[in-house]
Amino acid sequence: xxxxxxxxxxxxxxxxxxxxxxxxxxxxxxxxxxxxxxxxxxxxxxxxxxxxxxxxxxxxxxxxxxxxxxxxxxxxxxxxxxxxxxxxxxxxxxxxxxxxxxxxxxxxxxxxxxxxxxxxxxxxxxxxxxxxxxxxxxxxxxxxxxxxxxxxxxx
Numbered sequence: 671x672x673x674x675x676x677x678x679x680x681x682x683x684x685x686x687x688x689x690x691x692x693x694x695x696x697x698x699x700x701x702x703x704x705x706x707x708x709x710x711x712x713x714x715x716x717x718x719x720x721x722x723x724x725x726x727x728x729x730x731x732x733x734x735x736x737x738x739x740x741x742x743x744x745x746x747x748x749x750x751x752x753x754x755x756x757x758x759x760x761x762x763x764x765x766x767x768x769x770x771x772x773x774x775x776x777x778x779x780x781x782x783x784x785x786x787x788x789x790x791x792x793x794x795x796x797x798x799x800x801x802x803x804x805x806x807x808x809x810x811x812x813x814x815x816x817x818x819x820x821x822x823x824x825x
Contacts, residue, residue, distance in 0.1 A: 683709075686745040687738055688758045692720050696738045696783065699746075706786040707743035711735060714774040714781055727775040729801075730767070732783075732809040736799035737761050739783040740815055744795060759817035762794070767811035779803040785813075793817055 684694045700708040713719055714727055714735075721731040741759070774781065782802050789796040794816045801809040 683738075683742055686742040688741065689738070692718065694738070695719070695721070695735055696742065699742060700782075702743060702746055704747070706784065707739050707746070709735075709739045709742065709783040709785075711781045711783065714777060719775075722775070726773050729769045729771050729774055729809050731774060732781075732801040733761065733764055733767070733811070733813065735781060735783050735801060736785055736797070736809075736811070736813055737815065739785045739799070740795065740797050740813060743785060743787070743797075744815075744817075759815050761813050762816045763812075763814040765812045765814075766798075767809065769809050770806070771808050774808065777803050777808065781808070788812070 680699045683696050683698060684691070687694055687696075695711055695713045696709045697711045697713065698709065700710055702708065714731075719727055719731075721727055721734060771777070780803060783799065784802070785797045785799040787795060787797050794814060796812060796814050798812050799810065800807060
């Protein structure tokens with residue numbers, strides 16, 4: 671499996687996502703290849719994280735971190751074939767979720783988001799993901815993302 675390592679820096683993650691600040695939660699891409707992506711983030715420590723509820727950030731907010739890693743991966747895969755802007759989409763199914771902690775805001779280290787594509791077609795993708803810090807697994811699961819055409823962008 672070939673890993674993409676370019677001498678040029680990776681594009682800013684915000685350029686790969688159909689989000690604007692403050693919803694861009696993933697900070698950087700560590701590595702990626704045709705089947706997987708490994709990202710890093712420290713946004714879980716920000717007091718103004720938009721997913722905080724009553725001052726706490728549930729471990730299940732990790733689903734959005736994984737979704738953003740998936741979206742970045744999809745965009746990187748398309749980068750060789752198109753200059754189109756990122757397609758909008760949504761998580762249609764979250765399954766096999768296993769939480770190993772209650773909150774993310776109590777984690778002092780960086781979050782590592784690893785997502786591996788299990789299946790893909792023109793309109794949807796299935797990924798398995800792991801959210802971790804150091805050697806500690808925080809959340810695992812599978813996500814099915816569905817992309818929508820520009821005509822359906824107002825759904």
